[in-house]
Amino acid sequence: MPIVARLQPVDLSTTRNVFVSAIQFATSIAAPCLPFGDELKTSAQEQVEYMLGEDEDTSLITADDEVKSVVKMGLSQICSSFEKELSSLLLESDLTSEAVEDRVLRSLSDLEWMCNILPKMDLMKEFVSNWTEISGRILTVVEDRKLDSLMWGLKVKLIEVTGKVLEAVGYGNVILPPPCRVQLLKTWLPYIRKMKPLLDSKGNEDLGFPHKMDEDLCESIEGAIVSLILALPSNDQADILADWMKTEQVRYPDLSEAFEVWCYRTKSAKRRLVEGLDKVGNAAVSL
Template identity: 45%
Template sequence: MDAPSTIGDRSTSDVVVRLRTQDGRDEWIYCHSNILVEKSKYFADRLSENWPTCQILDSRNCVEVYCQESDFDHHVNVLRLLYVVIDGSVDDLWNGVKNAIGILRVAIELGCPKIVTACVSYLEAVPWEESEEEEILKIIPGLGSQVEPILARLQPVNPSAIRGIFISTLQFAMSSPPSLMNDLKSSAQEQLEYMVTEDDDAPLLIADDDIKSQIKDCVCRLFSRFNNLLEALLCEPTESAGEAGKIELFQSYLADFSWACQLLTKLEIMREFVNSWVDVSDKIVKVMQSSIAVEETKAKLKVVEVVAKVLEAIGYGTVILPTAKRLHMVKVWLPFVRVTKPLIDSIITNDEDCLEFKIDSELWQSLESTFVSIILALPSADQAEILTEWLGNEHVQYPDLTEAFEVWCYRSKVAKRRLSILGGDHHLTNTL
């Protein structure tokens, strides 16, 4: 029985493959025509009688192959793989996805179906980086059924599967798992927001009425658990053994609320959230005032972040509330914010490296502007009451209601003249 042929064995080879690049790289590889012809359509054509050949070096045939410098090593690897039985036993020869992609590209050019199949099997079974996936997508179009395993990983998921994973992820993201799972929950929240965000690509999921209803139900259950926690915190003394755990859970709820606001704002369904927040606002402030724990400052910071988003929805008409509720929100949160800002500022001043207490200055400015907008939309008598309290408060610098004060003064001065045309002068005189 004849010994198996070995690439590079000059004593038995009958053809030389001469690899050349435009950069002058030139390498002669001693091969065997029976292997090249059997396993490569390119070499089968080049070594056929219909293709003119050049006889060199002891009458051996020579096939010149020109390639790019970046593909030179891949050509060598393909020639070596032609000598390997491709039956699934070469999984350790690819040396990573990047190398396998290069081999696949050359195998396609040289018409080596067994190597192409082996490359596809390998690539389908291993993880890719994004850049590698893009390279794969440049290569596989037009290869037909043999690349279906790879395409199966890239095909869009059917809508029902997307809905299923969205709802499952939503329920987990708005649950209250143990603190050890916080990173997992944060990741789930990020992916939910990503799924409904329109960027360079269309959203993965268009939220219909059913999806929005599911989200509202989850928010409702979240507020129910939060309200139960508030009741517990208000009923138990702050020195109780379980207080620290409840405060940690309290902060977790606030983080969930902050994220939920972003999702609900994108989907334009903030109404239920705002109304629920209005209902628990008094309890939240009482909890903040009753605790003496230093860690409460973190909770206060989270409260401010959520309050800013809720008041923004109210102040700019995203959610329409009755006058009484809007006035209530100002009376509850204006004092809280004006006391909390100096507290956080003092911590940052004393410890400039304390990143956990740093808050975007634009948030404070936005919150101030929102208060002005809400106040100016209240009845003038309520505005007067709020402004009077503001001017006599030691924290007059923030929120700065100067703009609201100036507008109130102007409106009050011109009110009689403006409203006299409506025949309401008598009523106006009695109310001002």
């Protein structure tokens, strides 16, 4: 009885305050606390991951609108920071400096961290929408001639984050209208298709080249793209598949499965249409 008497109900307001504070530091909404700097941000990110994965009370407060508002604000903050760091690359006089790429990669790593925790809060759609919105501006920078033979680590990391977005949309975890899904595919598919053989070639030339798309990443992206295509309207599927067949790099991603399904569906639809027209014609004759 003395032990039971000391037990207190969980104070959700305390849990909420801890979680919100951790999110604010993890997303750099709050100013870094000197002298800790980035160490505090990393610690806060770990705290958020722990609370989302291990603390049963966290699920009760993540549904709170104010908490979600703080998380969305953090996502917006990180996206803006990443765009700013990325755009600054084109103004740099020395792009070979590791410090320059590391700065952008740190910002992108924060964005990847958000991509990992948001599904646990049912907010992945927020990430997908933000990523779709900034994708064009991202590629404008990384495909600039100044970065042709540089920043391979950044380019691979971009593909990894995009792969998570494609999986979320392709497998139905995030529902987007067809025009948005088409835009996402048409933006990133050509880039991924171009980068895969370039990275393979660099790896073959230099066995110590550390940046590559490993087998698991390739398979997950390819599967997500196929699923995404098959969920599009038939005309959009046809446009994407026609563009795929025109390119030299048809090996990756391999869209032959999507093409076969599209052909089967098209033939079936045509057959049903012809049968329907025949029935209408026969009915007209009998009248």
